[in-house]
Amino acid sequence: MIAGNGIYPATFARAAREAGVSKLVAAAFKNETDPSLEALVDSLAWFRVGQLGKLIKFFKQECIDRAVMVGQIAPKNLYELRPDIRTALMIAKLKERNAESLFSGIADELAKDDIELLPATTYLDSLLPGPGQVAGPPLSEKRLADVSFGMRIAKEISRLDIGQTVVVNQGTVLAVEAFEGTNETMRRGGALGKGGATMVKVSKPEQDLRFDVPVVGPDTIRTAAEAEIDLIVIEAGSTLLLEQDEVSTLCRDLKVAIWAEAGSSVSTT
Numbered sequence: 001m002i003a004g005n006g007i008y009p010a011t012f013a014r015a016a017r018e019a020g021v022s023k024l025v026a027a028a029f030k031n032e033t034d035p036s037l038e039a040l041v042d043s044l045a046w047f048r049v050g051q052l053g054k055l056i057k058f059f060k061q062e063c064i065d066r067a068v069m070v071g072q073i074a075p076k077n078l079y080e081l082r083p084d085i086r087t088a089l090m091i092a093k094l095k096e097r098n099a100e101s102l103f104s105g106i107a108d109e110l111a112k113d114d115i116e117l118l119p120a121t122t123y124l125d126s127l128l129p130g131p132g133q134v135a136g137p138p139l140s141e142k143r144l145a146d147v148s149f150g151m152r153i154a155k156e157i158s159r160l161d162i163g164q165t166v167v168v169n170q171g172t173v174l175a176v177e178a179f180e181g182t183n184e185t186m187r188r189g190g191a192l193g194k195g196g197a198t199m200v201k202v203s204k205p206e207q208d209l210r211f212d213v214p215v216v217g218p219d220t221i222r223t224a225a226e227a228e229i230d231l232i233v234i235e236a237g238s239t240l241l242l243e244q245d246e247v248s249t250l251c252r253d254l255k256v257a258i259w260a261e262a263g264s265s266v267s268t269t
Helices: 008-018 035-040 052-061 075-079 085-092 099-112 141-159 182-193 218-226 244-254
Strands: 025-029 043-047 066-070 116-118 132-135 165-169 172-176 197-201 229-235 257-261
Touching: 008 035, 008 066, 025 035, 025 052, 043 052, 052 085, 052 099, 066 099, 085 099, 099 116, 132 244, 141 165, 141 172, 141 197, 141 229, 141 257, 165 182, 172 182, 182 197, 182 218, 182 229, 218 229, 218 244, 244 257
Parallel strands: 025 043, 066 116, 197 229, 229 257
Antiparallel strands: 132 257, 165 172, 165 197
């Protein structure tokens, strides 16, 4: 496991154990990964973001030939890298320095050492909701119109590699995600919407499921409620819904709906 922040790494670890994985090793990152993850794995080592050479050496020492990226890394840590030699050489080859190109470069470096990067949804298929109502209050026809509008706008900004989240209200775009991340986008859009806004989060066209898979969890619901966003739209079949029981309870109590809308295809290569 290449483990970032949030509950995603622990969720993956439990699912892997349930699937019969006998050896589970984690590369954790300082000021990102939850230290409690150590109790769920056989071996864990701590790294700075950008220490790719050291990380690969750790995996080789542990005889690891398959890895998975789970959990986010704060955008500022990706942008303010202190790279080791291997990371610096990798970055020098990149035409663009964004999350997708960085993660793709990491996958290529792992492959050089015969470490295959698996889809981030491995063992987690049950956490990918299908189309329709997922949780919370039912939607009106008026809100379904914003679902279609928001999906179209979100898909376009993701195609342009700007971001993967938009906030809309009654056919108006209130906020578009860029470098600041989903939560800040929700707060900006919610403040402008003044109640009743819709957040739409999608995958990129031909999404590489080895990294950057959209994720929604309890914190997403709490942030939405605080921002006065009462509808979260995700892409069916390609968005991970973590801690589903807690999410369902929060959606009921905070009156936030989750709707899964059919989207485009994804890629694992």
